[in-house]
Amino acid sequence: MRVVFMGTPDFAVPSLEALAAACDVALVLTRPDAVRGRGRALVPSPVKARALELGLGVLEAARVTPEVMEALRAAAPDVICVAAYGCILPDEVLGLAPAGCVNVHASLLPRWRGAAPIQRSILAGDAETGVSIMRIGHGVDTGAFCAQASTPVGEKSAEELTSELARMGAELLVETLPAVMDGTAEWVEQDEALVTHAAKIEKSELALDPADAARDNALRVQASGDTAPARCVVAGRGVRVCAARTTAPGPVAGEVSVARGRVLLGCADGALELARVKPDGKREMDASAWAAGLRGDGIRWERV
The missing domain is CATH 3.40.50.170 (Formyl transferase, N-terminal domain)
Incomplete structure (x- = not known):
């Protein structure tokens, strides 16, 4: 043939x-x-x-x-x-x-x-x-x-x-x-x-948003890739979320909880727990390693 x-x-x-x-x-x-x-x-x-x-x-x-x-x-x-x-x-x-x-x-x-x-x-x-x-x-x-x-x-x-x-x-x-x-x-x-x-995925579709449900944000992370990454802003700095899962309970929408190496982003219902991240200008790393640099109370996150 x-x-x-x-x-x-x-x-x-x-x-x-x-x-x-x-x-x-x-x-x-x-x-x-x-x-x-x-x-x-x-x-x-x-x-x-x-x-x-x-x-x-x-x-x-x-x-x-x-x-x-x-x-x-x-x-x-x-x-x-x-x-x-x-x-x-x-x-x-x-x-x-x-x-x-x-x-x-x-x-x-x-x-x-x-x-x-x-x-x-x-x-x-x-x-x-x-x-x-x-x-x-x-x-x-x-x-x-x-x-x-x-x-x-x-x-x-x-x-x-x-x-x-x-x-x-x-x-x-x-x-x-x-x-x-x-x-x-x-x-x-x-x-x-x-x-x-x-239709082709637009980068804006994968922007993580605290106003949305945790599952919606988790699906964006799951669907993301190099050409259209799942991104947000944490403590004023851009970060790509490479792996995450939903969890509950968690902080209120827009707030960030950092405790014992865990990073939780508060969503409209429940939270998104980050597993792997790539901060802007840095290599990909475990969220627990990245969490060491998140200091202070009242840390917030927002859509890019």
């Missing part, structure tokens, strides 16, 4: 690895190297880096140009597999491979179509989420799906859940491809009445 794979971030790497082990990956398409880090150096996408390690041919493209289309035709794929590539595919690509284009999507469709399904499922307090193997169509994640797998969300961080779903998606993809190829896959059209949309 000849496959063209399209993907870019860490989420897509397990799918690439699984395909490389089970199929003939004729070409890997990924987005171009991006400027990252304090040194502002060009860094390859995780998919490009892994594809080169596997000895696979790589083509970088932010969109499908005539030159890219020529390379895709030359690869002569039986099927095109996509996982978080980050580009809308034109009809010419969708109709290129005999078995079409299938996508690994990190949600239980039709719930959470869009760019940030994992973070949205956490913020919404979903009990479970999962992955779907779907056809790529003209809309955003609107295609029919032929396989799904689920997992409890629990207290998993966005990073932990992303890694788990990436592995699940890779396994489900290679399990499903034979049925996609021979036409025996059973495709289920999405129920439009059940659709929810997973």
